[in-house]
Amino acid sequence: MTDIHLTAPGQTIAGRDPSANFNRALDHVLRFHQDAEAIVITGDLSDWGERDDYLRLKRRIASVPLPVELCIGNHDDRETFLQVFPELRGTGGFVHRTFPLPEGMGVVVDTWGPETHAGHFCEARAEWLDRTLSETGDTAWLFMHHNPVPTGIGPMDRIMLLDHTRFSAVVERHAARIRHIFHGHCHLPLSGSLHGVPFSAPRGTNHAGWPSFEAQQRLLSGSDLPEAYAVILADRISTMVCMVEYGYAGEIRNEGSPNYADWDRLTMIR
Secondary structure, three states, rough: OOHHHHHHHHOEOOOHHHHHHHHHHHHHHHHHHOOOOOOOEEEOOEEOHHHHHHHHHHHHHHHHOOOEEEEEEOOOOOOHHHHHHHHHHHHHOOEEEEEEEEEEEEEEOOOOOEEEEEEEOOOOHHHHHHHHHHOOOOOOOOOOOOOOOOOHHHHHOOOOOHHHHHHHHHHHHHOOOEEEEEEOOOOOOOOEEEEEEEEEOOOOOEEEOOOOOOOOOOOEEEEEEOOOOEEEEEEHHHHHHHHEEOOOOOOOOOOOOOOOOOOOOOOOOO
């Protein structure tokens, strides 16, 4: 999941209640994906970095029967977050760490910076990530908030990971070990690669963005597309990332068949 943007219950963003939508997302996951190894939320946990939001988040995930891993994003406040989740303070005071997965390890990357929406990846964080990836032979799955590659959307790229060259250098050194990079921030379904390492992002569990490529665009664009999260299916040789638009309220039809012998003009819905 990404960009849950928790607020006080009943407060809305773009006409949507982030707390209610986050609860709906968790309920959906626990209904359909009880076999998941973990839930990872890649930042913007709170809309204004407020302590009460983190307290509500801590209480809510305490009842989830799956491990929940947290990243922070530009809407968060690192020190306020760590007051509520002191166990997540990593080396240098950053919110970075590793956690076990059946196919290697998850790596939480801290891209937060004070008083900015843009992402940062300083020398200290680069040294930690480089050392972490060097000291273990495990396959690594990176989870972070800010997009590490430009989207081509002007306003969004002004607040991307500004230290992307430094991050890219670490990724290049360890590209053979990094299986995938997962990020959020853009409120858009995105995918691509960096030094041959694939990355992806889902839309988010509350408000949705829109990819406006107009040259003179100054503000970020929003839309009324459904809330979503991603399901990651991985084994030793493959990775599939599927965006689940759990906020979709329309009809879901049972049509067609995987059995080719059943395909004919009378039975196929068109």
